[in-house]
């Protein structure tokens with residue numbers, strides 16, 4: 886999968902299929918709310934497995950019962966690439 890940076894138009898098109906995700910500071914980002922802290926931690930662990938499968942690692946921030954997932958591509962100059970779209974799609978399939 887290409888790690889070339891996507892254009893703004895390409896990112897916006899991809900985000901039209903990824904409800905809840907935003908393009909902020911050259912990252913794709915979305916926050917989920919859960920029923921409690923342990924559920925948020927469990928979701929973070931499950932996403933860690935997706936990250937490892939892809940060798941593409943999202944940033945995961947747990948704040949009590951909320952989990953924020955963010956992804957960017959270091960080798961694209963810390964811009965959004967197709968690898969981030971792929972990971973965001975997999976995370977949404979897992980958590981929605």
Ligand SMILES: C[C@H](O)[C@H](O)[C@H]1CNC2=NC(N)=NC(=O)C2=N1
Pocket residue numbers: 940941942943956957958959960961
């Ligand atoms: C060497 C290794 O393939 C790279 O460092 C991978 C690992 N995980 C990564 N994760 C993320 N989010 N972006 C990257 O560019 C990236 N690159």
